[in-house]
């Protein structure tokens with residue numbers, strides 16, 4: 001019995017990753033290619049245990065229609081798309097043609113390309129112009145941190161009752177609790193965390209996966 005989450009040493013983290021479902025060749029190659037092409041940005045990819053968790057969650061929920069805000073080179077989108085059924089859909093939102101051109105190649109290799117629609121535009125615009133009747137089972141937010149509250153407010157009404165939202169980086173590498181840190185991405189995360197907690201339409205939990213992953217269930 002314990003009352004707190006275990007702090008992970010690098011060795012314990014390695015053990016944890018090694019005891020989840022193994023990462024396949026497609027994702028391993030994607031990690032390698034992203035690091036080679038975009039060495040300064042590769043850190044933006046989600047980690048292997050988070051990807052496995054997202055695939056399992058998608059599958060466990062029986063999600064069919066999903067949306068992602070922040071695609072980069074495609075790691076998280078592949079993890080979500082793999083959890084969707086053959087006729088499932090994923091709307092992937094990003095602004096970078098350069099980064100998502102890598103994602104497009106890997107969607108083909110992963111066999112998920114028919115499920116994915118890429119929208120290259122500021123995500124707030126994309127979400128605001130969705131048809132009023134659009135409903136998603138699952139949303140994943142992982143883009144500019146200052147935009148999180150706006151994305152959340154567009155997405156919550158579009159999630160079906162019982163559906164879920166996942167929001168990445170909600171611990172900001174620990175900076176959320178450091179009053180000396182006042183930069184706008186960290187303040188964006190603080191604002192978002194308070195906003196989600198106060199939102200009576202959802203039941204949220206902030207999980208210590210990766211850099212903090214908020215999971216929220218839309219109430220019926």
Ligand SMILES: C[S@@+](CC[C@H](N)C(=O)[O-])C[C@H]1O[C@@H](n2cnc3c(N)ncnc32)[C@H](O)[C@@H]1O
Nearest residue numbers: 044045046070071072076094095122123143144
């Ligand atoms: C942290 S990365 C996403 C990482 C991705 N989920 C993965 O697992 O590889 C953030 C992404 O958000 C995109 N982005 C930033 N501002 C955006 C905006 N206003 N609208 C849409 N996408 C945006 C960036 O181009 C970048 O690809």
